[in-house]
Every structure is written in structure tokens, then in C-alpha cells.
Amino acid sequence: MNCADTRLIHDATKPGEAPMDQDMIDLVACDESHLDGALRLSREAGWPHRREDWAMVLSLSQGFIALQGDTVVGTVMMTPFGTGFATINMVIVAATMRGRGLGRRLMDAALRACGKRECRLIATADGLPLYEKLGFRGTHEICQHQGILRADAALASIPTSGMEWAHAGDFTAIADIDRQALGIDRRPLLHLLAETGRMALLREGNRIVGYGALRQFGRGEVIGPVIADNPAQAQTILSFLMDTRPGAFLRVDTPLPGGLSPWLAARGLAEVGGGIAMRKGPERPAPTGPAQSFALASQALG
């Protein structure tokens, strides 16, 4: 859902609540015209996103922008996956405006848009106190790895038999395995990933048991999602994709419970931070297959 409607959203304050102690801030629906301002905010916050990365999230999301006059001073996106699940992401308030309730206002707007869906997000240390106050609970840690791969032959020797590049005809099988792993239908996201990057498959016999995607993002390229039955399969998928990008700056966001963090660090992708995966609202249906997620499409999209 791309929100091109920029009418003002009259949620500013609840009846009886004191207005913000600053110039009036309007919340408006986000469209392409706000992306330069959003990009400036994310750069100021030290985030690596390019305009294209913002545009990709917006194309899947309903976004809200806090405007002081014409200046973007806050952002948030609610990305729905069907009627049962959503992520909230790109939550940023300009450094000079923090601590005055604007983050909460943006989150309230996103949560209203989220409706009855289960809502997930990845919290930074800055965001954690706000999300806890809003009723989110931590589920696990996400480790952000990035860097340039080590070239040592011994480290690069994981066999990648069973791997091949995905073709258009594989899309349904990829979407099925993704849904088995996560319990949600992410076809709109997967279409975008296939359009903007490349996908690779792992076959065992005739069965597709996992896949991985590679695309440009931020300072370089990102590998994710990676979906597989076990860590060994995930390493095979990652190795196949890594081997195609010697010398490139790569990023992988991996859930700590998957156990791949030390392996990624040994390959030269240092752990540089991460976040806490949090959830709120009704639980989505439990995943149905042995497959699980070993790398995120991004911290915004899960």
C-alpha cells in the first residue's frame, strides 16, 4: 500500500491532553515527496539507508511523517503482511525534537494503522523504552554483521552443491517455504526482492529446502532473507551468495537463536550491533514447516 494521501491526520492530542510545548507538529501520510527529508533524518541518526531503500519500504507500507512547517522531523512506517501481521519500522525523531512525546505520537499513529494485526519490530537501544511502554515484549536478539569477506581459501571452502539461481518459475515454491518458516504470506515483499536483487535456491533431490536473496542496500549489499531447515543449509546458501561477491561490502542481520553469528564473524563480517525483536498483539499462526529464518530481509521488514 503506497500512501499518496497527504491530508493532515488529526490525531495530534487526545481531548484534555496538553499540546506539545513546541511549534505545532502535523502528522501527515507519507508519500514520495517526503523521502528526501526522511533520508536526511535517517542519515543524521547514523542509518545507512539510501533513498531507494526508503522507497522500497514505502512501497509496501503506510507511512506517517511529522512535519514542522515543511521540514520532516519524524517518521514511522507500518508494513502490513495480509490482515494478521505487520511490522512497524523507520521510527525516527529529529535529534533536536526528542524527549517531547513525538516518538510516542508517531507510534500511536502506526499502531492505529496496524489495527488488530500482530505487530513486530526490531528495537534499537533508543527505541526500547518507548516500545516497552507501549506494551511490546522482547522475543530474541538480532545480530547485525557486516564487512568485506575474508579471502582465505580454508574459510571459503563450504561446499555449495545443490545451489542454483532461482528463476521466475520457482517463485511459488520460494513463497511457500517462506510462509512455512514465518507463518505469514510475504509475496509482495518477495516479488520486490526478486525484482531488485537475485535469489538462489538450495535443492535436496527434487525438493527446494531453502533460499536466499541478495540485493543492494545502504553502504553495499545485504544477504537476506535466508530461509533453511538448519544452520548447515543456511551456511550453504550464504556461502553461495557470498562467493559471488568477493570484495563487496556485505551485511547480514541474523537472529541470535539461529547460531550463525560466530560463523559470520569468522568469515569477516564483524558483529557491529543489532537490536531486540519485539512483538505486541495477537500471535500469528505457528509456522508449519521445519524451515526457519536465518537472515532478515532487513531490520525494518523482518
Ligand SMILES: CC(C)(COP(=O)(O)OP(=O)(O)OC[C@H]1O[C@@H](n2cnc3c(N)ncnc32)[C@H](O)[C@@H]1OP(=O)(O)O)[C@@H](O)C(=O)NCCC(=O)NCCS
Ligand atoms: C526512539 C525515538 C524515536 C524516541 O523518540 P522521542 O520523540 O524522543 O520519544 P518520546 O519523547 O515520545 O518518548 C516516548 C516515551 O519513551 C520514553 N523514552 C524515550 N527515550 C527514552 C530513554 N532513552 N530512556 C527512557 N525512556 C525513554 C519517554 O520518557 C516517553 O515516555 P512517556 O510517554 O511515558 O513520557 C528517538 O529517540 C529516535 O529517533 N532515536 C534515534 C533513531 C532510533 O533509534 N529509532 C528507533 C528505531 S527502533
